[in-house]
Amino acid sequence: MEAPPATTPSPIRLIRVPESFANLESDLFQSLGATVTRKLGRNYRLVRLTDPTQAPPPDLAGFISWNLPVHHSWPCNPRNTDGFIEHAAQALAAKFSASNPQTVLVGALDPGSPNRYYRSLASNLRGRLLQLFPDHCSRLREATDQNPSLPTLFCHVGNEGLFCGLQSPRQSGGFHPGGTRFIRQSDAQTISRAGAKLAEALHHLQLHQSPPAAGSHWLELGASPGGMTTELLRRNYRVTAIDRAPLDPRLTGTSNTLTTIIADAASFHPAPGTSYDALLCDMNGSALDSIRQVLRLAKFLHPGAPAIFTLKLPGANTLDEINQLSRTVIRTAAAGGLNLIAKVHLTYNRHEFTLFLQPSSGS
Ligand SMILES: C[S@@+](CC[C@H](N)C(=O)[O-])C[C@H]1O[C@@H](n2cnc3c(N)ncnc32)[C@H](O)[C@@H]1O
Numbered sequence: 398m399e400a401p402p403a404t405t406p407s408p409i410r411l412i413r414v415p416e417s418f419a420n421l422e423s424d425l426f427q428s429l430g431a432t433v434t435r436k437l438g439r440n441y442r443l444v445r446l447t448d449p450t451q452a453p454p455p456d457l458a459g460f461i462s463w464n465l466p467v468h469h470s471w472p473c474n475p476r477n478t479d480g481f482i483e484h485a486a487q488a489l490a491a492k493f494s495a496s497n498p499q500t501v502l503v504g505a506l507d508p509g510s511p512n513r514y515y516r517s518l519a520s521n522l523r524g525r526l527l528q529l530f531p532d533h534c535s536r537l538r539e540a541t542d543q544n545p546s547l548p549t550l551f552c553h554v555g556n557e558g559l560f561c562g563l564q565s566p567r568q569s570g571g572f573h574p575g576g577t578r579f580i581r582q583s584d585a586q587t588i589s590r591a592g593a594k595l596a597e598a599l600h601h602l603q604l605h606q607s608p609p610a611a612g613s614h615w616l617e618l619g620a621s622p623g624g625m626t627t628e629l630l631r632r633n634y635r636v637t638a639i640d641r642a643p644l645d646p647r648l649t650g651t652s653n654t655l656t657t658i659i660a661d662a663a664s665f666h667p668a669p670g671t672s673y674d675a676l677l678c679d680m681n682g683s684a685l686d687s688i689r690q691v692l693r694l695a696k697f698l699h700p701g702a703p704a705i706f707t708l709k710l711p712g713a714n715t716l717d718e719i720n721q722l723s724r725t726v727i728r729t730a731a732a733g734g735l736n737l738i739a740k741v742h743l744t745y746n747r748h749e750f751t752l753f754l755q756p757s758s759g760s
Contacts, residue, residue: 406449407466411553411560413440413575415742418460424716425460429453437557438506441575443467456720459740459750463570465551465562469493472558475518482522485559489550490529496563498550500537501526504574506555519554519574526552540572545604567604570741577601577744588645589624591679594745596628598705602753605738606703609634609675616673616694618662618687619680619707623648629677630655637673639665662690667697676704684708684726692733695756704735704754707746723750730754 410431414422416439426433430447437443441463453461469492475481489501503523505515527535530550543549545567551574552561566572577597599608609615611633620626620638622645629636635654638644639662649657658665662680667673676698680687688706695704713722727737735754743751 407468407562408446408449409434409467409470410444410446410449411437411463411465411467411562412442412444412461413463413570414442414460415462415744415746416440417742417746417748421460421716421719425457428457428716435557437553437560438555439509441506441553443560455740456723459723459742460716461570462576462742462744463574465553465560465564465569467560467562469561470558474556475554475558476514476556482518482525485522485554486525486529489526489552489561493550493561493563494530496548496550497531498534498563499543499547500534501530501550501552502540502574503552503554506553506557506560508575515555519552522552522554526550540578541600541603543572545572571601571604588622588627588647590745592624592628594679594707594743594751595625595677595705597743597745598751598753599628599632601739601741601743601751602703602705605753606701606755609703613674614672615675615677616667616697618676618678618690618694620644620657625677625679626655634675662687662694665694667694671697673698673702675702677706678704679707681709681711684710684722685729688726688729688733691754692730692735695733695735695754698756700756700758702756703738704756706730706752706754708740708750708752710748710750727752731757 431444433442433444435443503519505519543566546565548563548565550563551569553574570576577600602608614635615629617626617636617638619640621640621642626636626638626648630652637656639658641661643659644657678687678691691704691706708726710719710722713719734757736757738753738755740750740752
């Protein structure tokens, strides 16, 4: 595939702010120099940026789950527009196929809606687009097979019309339109909501590095009742799970790849010579106490191994308070040898972020 031409930065952006931070929206957009022009679906905002060349500062980027320049829009109600799919597909092919995106993905602006109309429309529109775009666009099997740094044509469709932009998955905030694929809670069949959070986190990790290979050994802190543990075991990982509380009985005794330790993380000392391929921490309580335990145990990680850390934000409510706590935790992690790869708010994060960390070389 040839290198695509650079796309001009668009001052209009399609931005998704998580519902957990809805109360901070006006502060957030003011700090970003953005004016909201329209609300789309449940969580999207169409905003105009004062300076489209300026990426959001790292502090603010974590509050935005999806950030797509809008290079093409058709504000119409697709249900009432005859030949919507054909007209939309022809216009998009004429405008973007020469830019040679790695693929074309279409999602609904409100993917959680019980009404399937826009999910079907998105899928049918994609089908037609793939007939019109270069052949390589339809060869992609999984969204995570995309090159995170090559442009994709991402399209969003809903009651309010069609909104599209050409940008890489890494710059946009995920492999799927809107970030991660919508996971319905009842579909996830996990022991706790945290299972879906971990599934999303592993998906997001691939924007930055390959996931640990099957058989890798995870050290999990704050594992009870075991939603995340279930997801790790489902992916054929080995897990040492630590929590003060026991795991759900459905998990214990069923697997020879799971070691359970009922204890405070602070009292856990791996046997000399032990090493782990990845670390996961979802402990509640003080974020600083949790990161200190992570740093102590990160000494047992292989070089380059990822550490996924849920940064809980108890007591931090304003933009300033949240940023102050995040900065302190990230600085503490870096001083202890764990560098930040990304700070994101996943769909299943509540009042918290997920941090992706990695041991600095030489630590
Ligand atoms: C949000 S829950 C974890 C949910 C879990 N990750 C899942 O997937 O189901 C937080 C857990 O952290 C545990 N926890 C908090 N501080 C801890 C500590 N110092 N040592 C061990 N476990 C701790 C709590 O007992 C609680 O079970």
